[in-house]
Amino acid sequence: MNTGIRTEGLRKVYASPAPMGGGRRGGASRAGHEVVALDGLTLEVRAGEIFGLLGPNGAGKSTTVGILTTRVRPTAGEAWVGEFNVWQRRVDVKRLIGVVPQRPNLDFALTAREILTFHGAYFGMSGRERAARADALLDRFKLSDRAHQLPLGFSGGMMQRLSIARAMMHDPAVLFLDEPSAGLDPQTRLLLSEIVREYNSRGKTILLTTHNMEEADSLCDRVAIVDHGRTIALGTPQELKQAIPGGFVLRLQFNQVPDPLLDALRRLPGVTEARPGAEGQVDLYADRGGPLIPAVVAAAAETRATVHDVHISEPSLENLFLHHTGRSLRE
Amino acid sequence: MNFRTFVAMLGRDAHVARRNAFSLAFQTFLQPMMFVFIFGRVMTSSGFMPDSYKALLLPGIIAISMVMSGMWAVTMPLVAEFQFTREIEDRLLAPMELEWLAVEKVVAGMIQALVAGLVVIPTAWVVMGDVALSADHLVYFAVLMVLVALLAASFGLALGCTVDQQQIGLMFSLVVAPMIFFGCTYYPWQALDGFPILQRLVLINPMVYASEGFRSALVPDFPHLGAGVVLVGLVGFDTALMALGLRQFRRRALT
Numbered sequence: 001m002n003t004g005i006r007t008e009g010l011r012k013v014y015a016s017p018a019p020m021g022g023g024r025r026g027g028a029s030r031a032g033h034e035v036v037a038l039d040g041l042t043l044e045v046r047a048g049e050i051f052g053l054l055g056p057n058g059a060g061k062s063t064t065v066g067i068l069t070t071r072v073r074p075t076a077g078e079a080w081v082g083e084f085n086v087w088q089r090r091v092d093v094k095r096l097i098g099v100v101p102q103r104p105n106l107d108f109a110l111t112a113r114e115i116l117t118f119h120g121a122y123f124g125m126s127g128r129e130r131a132a133r134a135d136a137l138l139d140r141f142k143l144s145d146r147a148h149q150l151p152l153g154f155s156g157g158m159m160q161r162l163s164i165a166r167a168m169m170h171d172p173a174v175l176f177l178d179e180p181s182a183g184l185d186p187q188t189r190l191l192l193s194e195i196v197r198e199y200n201s202r203g204k205t206i207l208l209t210t211h212n213m214e215e216a217d218s219l220c221d222r223v224a225i226v227d228h229g230r231t232i233a234l235g236t237p238q239e240l241k242q243a244i245p246g247g248f249v250l251r252l253q254f255n256q257v258p259d260p261l262l263d264a265l266r267r268l269p270g271v272t273e274a275r276p277g278a279e280g281q282v283d284l285y286a287d288r289g290g291p292l293i294p295a296v297v298a299a300a301a302e303t304r305a306t307v308h309d310v311h312i313s314e315p316s317l318e319n320l321f322l323h324h325t326g327r328s329l330r331e
Numbered sequence: 332m333n334f335r336t337f338v339a340m341l342g343r344d345a346h347v348a349r350r351n352a353f354s355l356a357f358q359t360f361l362q363p364m365m366f367v368f369i370f371g372r373v374m375t376s377s378g379f380m381p382d383s384y385k386a387l388l389l390p391g392i393i394a395i396s397m398v399m400s401g402m403w404a405v406t407m408p409l410v411a412e413f414q415f416t417r418e419i420e421d422r423l424l425a426p427m428e429l430e431w432l433a434v435e436k437v438v439a440g441m442i443q444a445l446v447a448g449l450v451v452i453p454t455a456w457v458v459m460g461d462v463a464l465s466a467d468h469l470v471y472f473a474v475l476m477v478l479v480a481l482l483a484a485s486f487g488l489a490l491g492c493t494v495d496q497q498q499i500g501l502m503f504s505l506v507v508a509p510m511i512f513f514g515c516t517y518y519p520w521q522a523l524d525g526f527p528i529l530q531r532l533v534l535i536n537p538m539v540y541a542s543e544g545f546r547s548a549l550v551p552d553f554p555h556l557g558a559g560v561v562l563v564g565l566v567g568f569d570t571a572l573m574a575l576g577l578r579q580f581r582r583r584a585l586t
Contacts, residue, residue: 070424071423071584071586090428094426095426105416105417105421107421108418109347115421118339118342121335122339123425124335124426
């Protein structure tokens with residue numbers, strides 16, 4: 001079955017404390033502390049693709065997942081999973097999706113295996129089907145030896161693996177993974193991407209959020225870069241990286257940046273853009289990295305400026321984000 | 332509503348309750364049983380209390396046990412699951428309307444309250460010795476059991492979706508203790524004749540209708556509120572608390 005995802009002009013405004021806050025609602029504070037989490041987000045995730053939402057913390061990634069998984073009510077705009085409008089047809093949507101939340105929410109009253117079998121029961125699976133699938137998933141996620149333990153003593157990585165196994169238990173057409181690799185060791189990360197690709201190869205649609213550009217780069221068919229609740233770039237990782245003027249970014253730190261220096265930098269070979277930042281900082285977009293440095297130093301010397309620091313980054317989604325927002329993804 | 336999902340969730344709660352049966356039983360019965368032993372056995376056999384106090388006390392003890400066990404069965408897991416472990420999220424994502432999950436919690440709480448009520452009667456009997464109970468109003472008693480169980484569970488739902496986890500201690504002293512002591516559990520409502528303002532005031536306490544109701548069904552020779560007042564009170568509180576609980580549940584479940 002092929003199921004895509006679509007959103008149109010999705011907007012979400014939280015009144016003061018925000019999600020799961022449980023809420024103090026004073027009239028004044030409500031007006032005073034509105035937080036715009038999503039500001040007209042429009043997206044289309046094609047059936048059967050691995051789609052990444054890349055952005056810094058607070059960009060609106062989790063809110064998007066919250067709305068698409070029926071848990072957050074959009075302030076305006078609409079969203080569809082498959083043919084179903086998410087807010088109006090919540091039960092139909094819930095049948096189609098599996099969700100891995102950012103923070104583990106395992107049922108601590110049940111053992112690892114029971115977590116899977118009861119989840120299967122909620123989705124109407126038969127007893128035999130549940131047992132077989134639970135055992136297969138525990139094995140695939142290397143949790144078989146923990147099957148009969150309560151997850152309270154599990155490590156973060158084990159909880160995350162169990163969360164993903166649970167989300168796959170009812171074999172949903174669409175899988176949502178909110179920051180799936182946050183806090184995982186490299187080995188588990190590898191296992192995770194292997195499993196995600198494997199699941200996707202069966203025609204399943206996968207939407208994952210991340211602020212890790214390597215992950216987005218290696219795993220996703222297409223990526224949307226979001227910031228302040230809006231999409232600022234969309235395409236395959238390759239397309240996006242090529243979209244950065246020059247590809248390389250040299251972040252230069254001078255003691256001062258007189259105008260002649262800026263002009264000189266712009267005239268250097270292979271430089272497409274020189275953007276002055278705050279306090280003597282200049283971002284140089286160019287088609288080469290290291291070979292430019294002697295010329296940069298020379299240009300500085302000519303205008304009586306000094307180079308204090310140089311940082312070269314190769315073409316990456318990180319640079320794309322930097323190009324669009326002037327900020328690093330990690331900030 | 333999706334019946335299979337609903338039953339699976341009841342199955343989950345039953346499974347967890349079975350696993351915790353021992354601590355659950357202690358939590359529910361220890362306090363009322365100690366009370367029954369001291370006031371129903373020690374005080375009466377030593378002559379400080381008349382023997383008839385046993386029969387007066389038993390309906391109140393049934394009410395306390397039912398309301399407390401049904402309420403805790405719903406409130407405590409909800410507070411923890413919504414705010415601390417968030418483990419309820421998996422069930423909120425099950426293919427069923429959210430409200431049915433709240434109803435499922437209430438049904439599970441009602442079952443625990445009914446079991447508590449039915450276990451307390453023979454246990455109290457054994458602890459206190461012979462108590463003269465009337466079997467003339469069994470149907471009325473059965474109706475009361477169901478209404479009180481619903482009262483307990485819907486109160487638990489409303490409370491569990493309203494209080495913050497830091498306020499649980501406060502809830503004990505502010506809600507639970509006054510509810511028990513001003514709930515006509517250890518004395519009949521008529522005993523408050525000398526305190527007319529308090530006597531009117533305690534009518535906002537749903538526990539009053541539970542204990543007075545059981546008194547009128549099991550020991551009708553003692554003073555008690557009329558069946559009409561009891562039924563109106565219980566149905567009214569059941570409806571109001573259920574409506575409030577569902578509203579609060581929705582608020583917690585959706586942002």
